[in-house]
Amino acid sequence: MIELDRISKFYNGRAVVEELxxxxxxxxLCVLLGPSGCxxxxxxxMVNRLVPADRGTIRIDGEAVDALPVAALRRRIGYAIxxxxxxxxxxxxxxxxxxxxxxxxxxxxxxxxxxxLLEMFRLDPETYRGKYPHELSGGEQQRVGxxxxxxxxxxxxxxxxxxxxxxPIARDSLQGELARIHRETGKTxxxxxxxxxxxxRLASDIAILDRGRLAQFGAPLDLLEHPAxxxxxxxxxxxxxxxxxxxxxxxxERMRRGETAEGEKVPxxxxxxxxxxxMTVHHASVLPVADGDGTVVGTIxxxxxxR
Amino acid sequence: xxxPLRLAASPLWxxxxxxxxxxxxxxxxxxxxxxxxxxxxxxxxxxxxxVELFLSQAGIVATASATASALGxxxxxxxxxxxxxxxxxxxxxxxxxxxxxxxAAVLALAVPALGFGPRPTVVALFLYGxxxxxxxxxxxxxxxxxxxxxxxxxxxxxxxQVLARVELPLxxxxxxxxxxxxxxxxxxxxTIGSTVGALTLGTPIFDGLAGNKVPLVLQGAxxxxxxxxxxxxxxxxxxxxxxxxxxxx
Numbered sequence: 363m364i365e366l367d368r369i370s371k372f373y374n375g376r377a378v379v380e381e382l383x384x385x386x387x388x389x390x391l392c393v394l395l396g397p398s399g400c401x402x403x404x405x406x407x408m409v410n411r412l413v414p415a416d417r418g419t420i421r422i423d424g425e426a427v428d429a430l431p432v433a434a435l436r437r438r439i440g441y442a443i444x445x446x447x448x449x450x451x452x453x454x455x456x457x458x459x460x461x462x463x464x465x466x467x468x469x470x471x472x473x474x475x476x477x478x479l480l481e482m483f484r485l486d487p488e489t490y491r492g493k494y495p496h497e498l499s500g501g502e503q504q505r506v507g508x509x510x511x512x513x514x515x516x517x518x519x520x521x522x523x524x525x526x527x528x529x530p531i532a533r534d535s536l537q538g539e540l541a542r543i544h545r546e547t548g549k550t551x552x553x554x555x556x557x558x559x560x561x562x563r564l565a566s567d568i569a570i571l572d573r574g575r576l577a578q579f580g581a582p583l584d585l586l587e588h589p590a591x592x593x594x595x596x597x598x599x600x601x602x603x604x605x606x607x608x609x610x611x612x613x614x615e616r617m618r619r620g621e622t623a624e625g626e627k628v629p630x631x632x633x634x635x636x637x638x639x640x641m642t643v644h645h646a647s648v649l650p651v652a653d654g655d656g657t658v659v660g661t662i663x664x665x666x667x668x669r
Numbered sequence: 670x671x672x673p674l675r676l677a678a679s680p681l682w683x684x685x686x687x688x689x690x691x692x693x694x695x696x697x698x699x700x701x702x703x704x705x706x707x708x709x710x711x712x713x714x715x716x717x718x719x720v721e722l723f724l725s726q727a728g729i730v731a732t733a734s735a736t737a738s739a740l741g742x743x744x745x746x747x748x749x750x751x752x753x754x755x756x757x758x759x760x761x762x763x764x765x766x767x768x769x770x771x772x773a774a775v776l777a778l779a780v781p782a783l784g785f786g787p788r789p790t791v792v793a794l795f796l797y798g799x800x801x802x803x804x805x806x807x808x809x810x811x812x813x814x815x816x817x818x819x820x821x822x823x824x825x826x827x828x829x830q831v832l833a834r835v836e837l838p839l840x841x842x843x844x845x846x847x848x849x850x851x852x853x854x855x856x857x858x859x860t861i862g863s864t865v866g867a868l869t870l871g872t873p874i875f876d877g878l879a880g881n882k883v884p885l886v887l888q889g890a891x892x893x894x895x896x897x898x899x900x901x902x903x904x905x906x907x908x909x910x911x912x913x914x915x916x917x918x
Binding site: 410412432433434435436437438441443444445446447448449450451460461464494496507510 | 814816817818819820821822823824825826827830835838839913914
């Protein structure tokens with residue numbers, strides 16, 4: 363659990379973060395969302411003290427971040443940034459093992475961990491461990507950047523617009539991978555973005571920031587259905603609110619259990635938006651819904667989407 | 670390529686061989702120089718061996734450059750830290766003054782304090798060679814991308830670890846280029862130390878100029894030039910080797 367308790371940050375007398383309080387539960391994927399200059403990055407960087415907070419305290423599992431030596435604190439927190447910051451003179455393997463090496467892990471343990479992480483990110487370990495960052499595509503670099511952040515199995519992962527500079531197709535697959543890794547590892551993740559679609563796709567909780575203050579904090583659906591202010595309404599609903607609602611609801615919520623239909627199977631955990639896309643592609647108004655094993659458990663119809 | 674072949678294809682190796690050969694063969698070229706310049710006596714510089722002159726000059730340049738490199742890199746590291754940023758302008762100014770001050774003037778001023786011999790030359794070369802080292806080291810450290818430094822700090826590296834593991838290795842080729850310029854200029858400039866009693870390959874040059882003996886001037890000049898060229902080539906090779914695989918080319 364991470365608690366931000368009335369934190370403020372001033373630059374030249376101007377508050378960039380003001381009296382911000384926020385509690386992120388353990389295992390949550392909390393997205394800090396807002397337009398540029400709203401203080402979301404600064405807030406994130408106050409957690410690992412890359413930016414010192416001027417007022418207030420931040421606690422991780424009840425322990426104030428100021429209580430620890432700064433290097434020790436940071437080695438416990440994974441950190442991934444937009445331009446990856448991979449060390450260009452180190453191979454992928456050494457980049458990923460950065461924190462384990464700082465922590466004095468044994469060589470064999472580091473090697474096994476690198477293999478495990480490369481596999482987790484679907485990069486073939488033997489092909490990739492010896493490459494240098496400049497030999498990787500943008501998407502691959504970003505995978506390595508996130509793998510590096512996870513290397514020492516930190517309890518908390520901070521991500522600052524990690525997919526902001528990648529092409530849309532690579533971004534889509536990375537978002538999918540992050541969602542999967544979050545499910546598999548149960549890590550607490552704080553994720554900064556200005557992209558509402560990305561936030562809706564990934565977040566369990568979204569904190570919307572407006573000029574350094576918390577505008578609203580809640581589940582994605584909450585924000586769409588009950589915006590707390592005009593700012594939140596404008597920001598999350600600026601365009602295509604209907605599609606956004608479809609993208610945060612799952613097929614499982616709307617399906618007709620027990621019925622069957624012909625056609626391309628839609629997974630239970632797919633979003634309604636994905637179901638709509640599948641119906642459009644296959645020119646079908648009803649599609650079968652399948653569980654994880656591929657067994658048909660019901661159907662989803664076009665009319666179910668708009669109920 | 671097998672090692673002997675690679676050596677044979679290396680311009681550095683051939684130039685180095687030529688330099689050493691000339692260094693050793695010069696005393697035996699009397700007949701040649703006598704034929705070309707019958708008036709000059711002796712036809713070959715003989716008051717000290719060329720090897721001795723070379724070793725003495727190499728020692729002077731190495732001492733001056735090593736000191737300038739150590740101080741220059743230390744200054745560059747200091748002024749690129751948050752705590753030292755304000756001293757950047759002063760460091761630039763001091764290094765520039767060191768370079769604009771003519772080495773001959775430094776020699777003239779240093780002799781009363783340090784006496785005749787190699788020491789005034791070491792001081793003059795040290796001051797003269799500081800600027801390229803400081804400037805390049807600052808430039809090199811500043812080319813390290815901000816994201817890389819931020820990631821290093823964010824991972825939990827201490828300031829020293831960021832410097833030693835990330836910044837210096839990435840800046841190494843640029844820093845070395847500064848040292849290369851400094852040393853190469855130093856080798857040429859060291860010859861004027863002979864006017865205040867330092868033993869260098871410039872000694873035959875000044876003897877020859879004083880006594881109007883062209884062969885001595887030629888002998889000194891050829892060897893100094895080759896010395897500088899071989900050193901420069903050696904640094905170029907070291908620079909290539911130090912260049913990190915992912916660094917800008």
